[in-house]
Amino acid sequence: MDGWLRVLVDRTVVAMTIALAVVIGETLSARAPRRRPAMLALAVLIGATAGESLRIAVDPFAASPDPASIASRVAQWTLIYAAVVGIQACWRLRADYAAFAATAAAADARARRSLLTFELEALQRQIEPHFLFNTLATIRRLGSTSPEKGLPLLERLFDYTSRLFAVSQRAESTVGEEIDLALAYLDVCAARMAPRLSVVTEIDPEARAGRIPCLMLATLVENAIKHGVGPKQGPGAITLRARIRDQSLEIEVEDNGVGLVSDAGVGTGISNLMARLRILYGSTGSLDLEPLFPSGVRARLRVPRAPRA
Numbered sequence: 001m002d003g004w005l006r007v008l009v010d011r012t013v014v015a016m017t018i019a020l021a022v023v024i025g026e027t028l029s030a031r032a033p034r035r036r037p038a039m040l041a042l043a044v045l046i047g048a049t050a051g052e053s054l055r056i057a058v059d060p061f062a063a064s065p066d067p068a069s070i071a072s073r074v075a076q077w078t079l080i081y082a083a084v085v086g087i088q089a090c091w092r093l094r095a096d097y098a099a100f101a102a103t104a105a106a107a108d109a110r111a112r113r114s115l116l117t118f119e120l121e122a123l124q125r126q127i128e129p130h131f132l133f134n135t136l137a138t139i140r141r142l143g144s145t146s147p148e149k150g151l152p153l154l155e156r157l158f159d160y161t162s163r164l165f166a167v168s169q170r171a172e173s174t175v176g177e178e179i180d181l182a183l184a185y186l187d188v189c190a191a192r193m194a195p196r197l198s199v200v201t202e203i204d205p206e207a208r209a210g211r212i213p214c215l216m217l218a219t220l221v222e223n224a225i226k227h228g229v230g231p232k233q234g235p236g237a238i239t240l241r242a243r244i245r246d247q248s249l250e251i252e253v254e255d256n257g258v259g260l261v262s263d264a265g266v267g268t269g270i271s272n273l274m275a276r277l278r279i280l281y282g283s284t285g286s287l288d289l290e291p292l293f294p295s296g297v298r299a300r301l302r303v304p305r306a307p308r309a
Contacts, residue, residue, distance in 0.1 A: 014051030021047025228257025
């Protein structure tokens with residue numbers, strides 16, 4: 001027991017001396033952060049040497065000082081301190097990395113929500129103004145020339161805006177709701193463009209229950225009218241298809257309009273839609289634009305059939 005107590009006292013003396021030297025080193029290195037590692041290493045060496053010297057001085061039973069023995073013990077203390085500091089640094093690094101990862105994940109989630117909200121608001125603003133203005137102008141004209149046609153068009157517009165308001169209040173909707181909204185929109189367009197526009201639907205009843213982000217189909221239909229059938233001279237046609245294929249919802253909007261214009265790009269609406277697909281589905285969602293012969297475009301939207309988390 002006496003021997004173990006002497007060892008404990010010896011280790012305590014040296015350890016306390018090293019701790020005091022490290023505290024002084026930390027204080028001095030606060031003024032020069034770049035020199036902190038070197039100053040702490042020097043503090044450990046000084047503290048270990050001073051501690052060993054003090055131990056020998058206060059221990060009446062200690063052997064005569066041996067420089068080689070003192071150097072060996074100083075080296076041992078230095079290695080022990082380095083190991084402790086290394087373990088502490090690993091723990092701190094792990095905690096910092098976990099905190100950084102959590103912060104980055106939270107920031108990414110906020111950015112995704114903000115982007116989706118912005119995209120949806122931009123999409124809503126993009127769909128409404130020109131279409132609404134042109135339709136109201138048509139209704140005013142028909143009110144003077146053909147009132148019997150103006151009232152049905154007004155009713156169709158009311159049906160469309162009611163459906164648009166209901167769908168746009170949610171992040172996603174069913175394929176059936178999106179189809180009904182698109183048909184209400186095309187009904188108004190057909191009344192305005194009559195008899196230039198015809199609409200065909202090929203909808204799988206099973207696909208109507210699938211869920212997709214709201215207004216995606218509306219974007220494709222509006223794009224087909226605005227950039228396809230609208231500029232076309234002569235009759236225009238829009239075909240809507242929805243089906244289940246390979247555990248995916250596949251929706252197509254096909255037109256016989258002027259086709260893809262190489263220098264026009266894909267437009268803001270399509271670009272926003274593609275960005276939303278990437279954010280929501282990654283590589284499992286896609287939008288393909290396929291030119292048709294002799295004219296027209298087929299837009300094919302694919303999203304996973306299973307509900308999103």
